[in-house]
Amino acid sequence: MPELPEVETSRRGIEPHLVGARIVHAIVRNERLRWPVSQEIISLSDQPVLSVQRRAKYLLLELPAGWIIIHLGMSGSLRVLPEALPPAKHDHVDLVMSTGKILRYTDPRRFGAWLWSRDLTASNVLAHLGPEPLSEAFSADYLFAKSRGRRTPVKPWLMDNKLVVGVGNIYASESLFVAGILPDRAAMALSYEEAALLVKTIKAVLLRSIEQGGTTLRDFLQTDGKPGYFAQELQVYGRGGEPCRVCGAPIESVKHAQRSTFFCPVCQK
DNA sequence: CCTAGACCCTGTACGC
DNA sequence: TGCGTACAGGGTCTAG
Known part of the structure; x- marks a missing residue:
């Protein structure tokens, strides 16, 4: 599903609800995505979100100790819910925010990913990517x-x-x-x-x-x-x-x- | 190095 | 209504 415009749209949609707030904890209902959801995400507790960035089709949530790397795969999407609502069948991950809002990840095909990286430059999934199409490097x-x-x-x-x-x-x-x-x-x-x-x-x-x-x-x-x-x-x-x-x-x-x-x-x- | 193919998974549309 | 098939926005891995 999501190519760069859809991922960037998601980034812009979630950024104002995350930056300046804290992640109270994550709820991982199904950790079997493209790769298993990283343990660091499952055990998150009370971390502020410093920024929400994008590289290629990956969303990057900056926390003090490292980065949450989210990929939407073919069928993934993110919603910001005003409060906790009952999850549907393919609602695999929630981030519960200090504001009471919920960032909810839905992905029927489970080709997406939720990974943790302490240091982005060492991240396997981000290594060897070409230039951003909207950058001057793509000339x-x-x-x-x-x-x-x-x-x-x-x-x-x-x-x-x-x-x-x-x-x-x-x-x-x-x-x-x-x-x-x-x-x-x-x-x-x-x-x-x-x-x-x-x-x-x-x-x-x-x-x-x-x-x-x-x-x-x-x-x-x-x-x-x-x-x-x-x-x-x-x-x-x-x-x-x-x-x-x-x-x-x-x-x-x-x-x-x-x-x-x-x-x-x-x-x- | 390059290129083509299989594969991960679920849902939906369509032909019979 | 049911069943079998093809196809779907992505990316990785293997084989040649």
Whole structure:
């Protein structure tokens, strides 16, 4: 589910409820997520939250003794509840705050993670990640240089976290449509101008989606329970067989590494 | 190094 | 109504 815009939307939603408050304790109802929930989280007691940050698709809660690293996986979401309410089936983790509010983590598929790291620079999950797409490090020069010699189709290439983080299945298809580049083009076949356009487009698409609160397809919700509204602006994702919003040609789909890719065979070259 | 595939898990949509 | 199949926003691991 959550790509960078959805994780950033979650970060912005939870930050004002956490920073300045204390975690009284955590309630872990099911510790069997992508990896077992770290023992340090299970045994948390009375810790202030110093900051709420994001790296790639990971949320980072800064505590005095270390960091809670949260990943939403495919189906995870976070809600801020005004008070303790009875948990539903897939409500696996609560953080009980000193304000009485509850940060509740729901994740039907349990591909997400709740990990503890005393020192982020030593964190396995954060090591070897590529640049943030909205940072200056993700530039035309960078993307073009990285593309040289790469035969991989550009779509799955963009989803490689070592190249750039945060671009998942939705935004890879959407960005390539807006940039007018076919998803099957080999990365090494991009011209410098195309790489530059792609960088600019990825940033613009991600920023626009963040403005809209992300994309809700099925289970993603903003932390106040509202859906993300970028779904209404999707150009190609999930629209196989429907007319292109620009030229009217039927949107086509192909598979790359078991993931669906959508594109317009006329607008993209 | 690169690339493709299987796999983790549950829910939902669809064809019969 | 039921059953079997395919598919779903991510990431890791293995094999070639």
